[in-house]
Amino acid sequence: MMKILVCISNVPDTTTKITFTNENTQFNTAGVQFVLNPYDEIALSRAIELTENGNGTVTVINVGEISTEPTIRKALAIGATDAVRINAAPHDAYYVAQQIAAYAKDQSFDLILTGRESIDYNGAKVAAMLGELLDIPSVSIIKKLDVDGNAATVEREIEGGKEVITIPFPFVAGTAEGVAEWKIPNMRGIMSARTKPLAVVEPVEVKTLSDVVKFETPTPRGTVKLVDAADPEKLIELLHSEAKVF
Amino acid sequence: MSVLVYVENAEGKFKKSIFEAVSYAKAVANQLETNLVAISIGNVASSDLENLGKFGAEKVLNVTNDKLKTFVNQAYASVVAEAAKKESSTVVVLSNSFSGKGLAPRIGAKLEAAVADGAVDLPSTDGGKFIIKKTAFSNKAFAFVEMNSAIKVISLTPNSYKIEEVVGSANVEEFTSDIKDSDFKAIIKEIVRATDKVSLPDAELVVSAGRGLKGPENWGMIEELADLLGAATACSKPVSDADWRPHSEHVGQTGIAISPNLYIAIGISGAIQHLAGVSSSKVIVVINKDPEAPFFKVADYGIVGDAFEVVPKMIAAVKSLKANA
Numbered sequence: 001m002m003k004i005l006v007c008i009s010n011v012p013d014t015t016t017k018i019t020f021t022n023e024n025t026q027f028n029t030a031g032v033q034f035v036l037n038p039y040d041e042i043a044l045s046r047a048i049e050l051t052e053n054g055n056g057t058v059t060v061i062n063v064g065e066i067s068t069e070p071t072i073r074k075a076l077a078i079g080a081t082d083a084v085r086i087n088a089a090p091h092d093a094y095y096v097a098q099q100i101a102a103y104a105k106d107q108s109f110d111l112i113l114t115g116r117e118s119i120d121y122n123g124a125k126v127a128a129m130l131g132e133l134l135d136i137p138s139v140s141i142i143k144k145l146d147v148d149g150n151a152a153t154v155e156r157e158i159e160g161g162k163e164v165i166t167i168p169f170p171f172v173a174g175t176a177e178g179v180a181e182w183k184i185p186n187m188r189g190i191m192s193a194r195t196k197p198l199a200v201v202e203p204v205e206v207k208t209l210s211d212v213v214k215f216e217t218p219t220p221r222g223t224v225k226l227v228d229a230a231d232p233e234k235l236i237e238l239l240h241s242e243a244k245v246f
Numbered sequence: 247m248s249v250l251v252y253v254e255n256a257e258g259k260f261k262k263s264i265f266e267a268v269s270y271a272k273a274v275a276n277q278l279e280t281n282l283v284a285i286s287i288g289n290v291a292s293s294d295l296e297n298l299g300k301f302g303a304e305k306v307l308n309v310t311n312d313k314l315k316t317f318v319n320q321a322y323a324s325v326v327a328e329a330a331k332k333e334s335s336t337v338v339v340l341s342n343s344f345s346g347k348g349l350a351p352r353i354g355a356k357l358e359a360a361v362a363d364g365a366v367d368l369p370s371t372d373g374g375k376f377i378i379k380k381t382a383f384s385n386k387a388f389a390f391v392e393m394n395s396a397i398k399v400i401s402l403t404p405n406s407y408k409i410e411e412v413v414g415s416a417n418v419e420e421f422t423s424d425i426k427d428s429d430f431k432a433i434i435k436e437i438v439r440a441t442d443k444v445s446l447p448d449a450e451l452v453v454s455a456g457r458g459l460k461g462p463e464n465w466g467m468i469e470e471l472a473d474l475l476g477a478a479t480a481c482s483k484p485v486s487d488a489d490w491r492p493h494s495e496h497v498g499q500t501g502i503a504i505s506p507n508l509y510i511a512i513g514i515s516g517a518i519q520h521l522a523g524v525s526s527s528k529v530i531v532v533i534n535k536d537p538e539a540p541f542f543k544v545a546d547y548g549i550v551g552d553a554f555e556v557v558p559k560m561i562a563a564v565k566s567l568k569a570n571a
Contacts, residue, residue: 014499014519018386027383038500093351093361119384119499123363128319128351137320137432140348143493153435157494158344159256160445164436171432177486177493177500209360213377214390218525224532224542229551235531236563238547243529245508246451246475 002056002147004047005107007100007114007126008040008075009090010068014119020215027120027215036071038182039115041078045180047113048079050147057081059109063090063099069198077185077193088203091211093121097129098206105134110169111152116141116176127174137171143178249275250335252326253286253298253306254317254345257439260294263341263404263448265301270407271339272302273368274400278336283307285329285421287314287322292418299416301409307333307421313430316437317345321429323352328423330357330397342401343447350401359397366406366505366526369393384499384522404448405505406526446495449478452506452527454497456482456520458513458534458553462490467557468512474564480504482514498523513553516541533557 012018013033021028036044047058060075062068063086072083086099104112112134117124124140131138143162144155154173156163185193227235239245251271253264268284275282284303286295288310295306307329314321326349330338338353340346342364354361362378366388370377375392378400382389446452453472459465465479472479479495486496497504499519509527514520516532516539524530525544532545535552542548549556 012383014384014522016383017518018383020387094354097351097355121382121389122384122503123351123361124347125351125354125361125363128348129355129361131320132323132352132355135428138348138352139432140319140351141344156344156348158437158439159261159447160443161437161439163434164438165432165434167432177496207358209354209358209393209395210362211392211394212389213392215382216379216388216390217386218388221530221544221546224545224548226542227547227549229549229556232549232551232556232559233563233566235547235549236560236567239508239529239531240567243508243546245529 002051002111003109004051004056004058005104005109005112006040006044006047006058006060006080007112008044008060008062008071009037009118010034010062010064010071011037011118011120014038018217024215025213034071036074037115037118039117039175041182042177042179043113043115043175044075044078044080045183046145046175048183049180059084061086061100061103063088063096065089072198073193074185076196076198077189078183079189082197084199084201086201086203091208093123093125093129094209095206097126097133099203100126101130101133102204103201112170112172114172114174116174124174127172131172134172137167138173139165139167139171140174141176142173143176145173145175145179247278247280248283248333248335249278249280249337249339250330250333251282251284251303251339252349253284254341254343255286255288255290258289258291260290261448262409263343265409266404266407267339267341267402268298268301268303269410270368270402272410272412274337274339275302277368277371283333283335284416285309285326287325289315295418296415299414300411302412302414303416306416306418308418309421309423311422311425313425316434318430318432318434319345319348319352320432321425323349323356324425324429325423327353327356329421336397338397338399340399340401342403346401350399354399357397357399358395359399360393360395361399361401362391362393363401364403365400366403381503381526385503385525386522403505405450405507444476444478446478446480447502447504449504449506451475451477451508452480452504453477453510453512454480454482454514455485455512456514457484465491467561471557471561471564474561474568482520511541512557514541515539516544
């Protein structure tokens, strides 16, 4: 029986136009649709595949306030066995990793999965921090995950290629595209999600290491300089002598 | 006090992003009025290590333990953290490469240090604060992160800081550390690396294509243009989803984010999720037959036209430019 923990975060939908309020110190959540982080969904899909046929359990954990519960229910609808919400705002990656580590340390999970990164702060930090805090191996960006007994074979993305690594349980991995396909919850899943256990756990005390103090949106580019379709030579010439990129 | 920079090697050689990280770390050391120490793990020629002095490293700690020949983030984190303690480092700098992403958070957790991932500029140290600018919301914005810990770990986005050469040569010292067996549970079975191609995250120039190309059989001209320019190839999400191209080429919100000097988008409409991954490119060129394609709104140069007619002419123009160079 495999015991898998999947760490999920609640993030603005990928189509969100990002704006800020309070003199650019706060993300403007007005009208923003929050969703299960797409990379975490890949982790969850793979965890469900690995535990199919009663071969194990999948617990999802989220560090978030009560507003994240619809996202947690979505994970349960996709097929997680049960859920845990650490009742606190996710201050930074270190805070989140500490909360999850505090919960996971006595639970003997075989495998802990996260998405490769959340699409809001894009830190890609929680997987490796968790590994360190639990003193177990971690692989940050994997494209493939296969389990064989009490160990797994993963493919880690590297510049221009990949590394094939074998790791004994327990370990932490951050999943990227390729690990699994996104799953769409079916009606039965959606119905059963309402009654699946969702435990609320109070946070442990963690030292604050960082604060986001301000946001900025990129400066818009000037108007596009259009070149006639009959004259692509002109474009190459501009890139060479005006933009000087080659 | 010191600033420590971890200099990752790829098969014994340093890439451009490492010289950027050393130059950046040197500038941080200057800000803090302290020295720059580099740490290298694995087999790198001593001349290459001494050469790091040209980018500002005064001393290079060289770790050549056989067990550390290939990258294992758990063990490497132990070694770098130990070096940071020994050198009383207050800042540790790495390149935000795939390996750096697996390493920086572990070093941070070991040293109870805040980790700023994907920094795009030098820290602001006004008023005794330490604030780093990094990309957020998948390149749709920047966040300024104040780091409050005694030690700070910064990973630098490749191609976002200019290499600065100085006069100097670094002193290379052997560095040994106690490594524990429990740090080596992950075992690398195989490394597959296409060495003849430019890797996308490191690339200064990128040629990318989307559904407008109609099928994987039409990628020949994209590859030819990329090869001529010494550029990497990339693609949009629908293209990698359809398996026309590998996932590793997918740039965008759920793929990878890049910041090359030049991004040429061919037959890509420019959905917000795609723009997120490429908006920090320095120059953006869009080739699309639809004049209403949203990509034109964020492009520097564009051609409204059919890729199958335009791209071959671009190839010919690059060839003649090269022939006349």
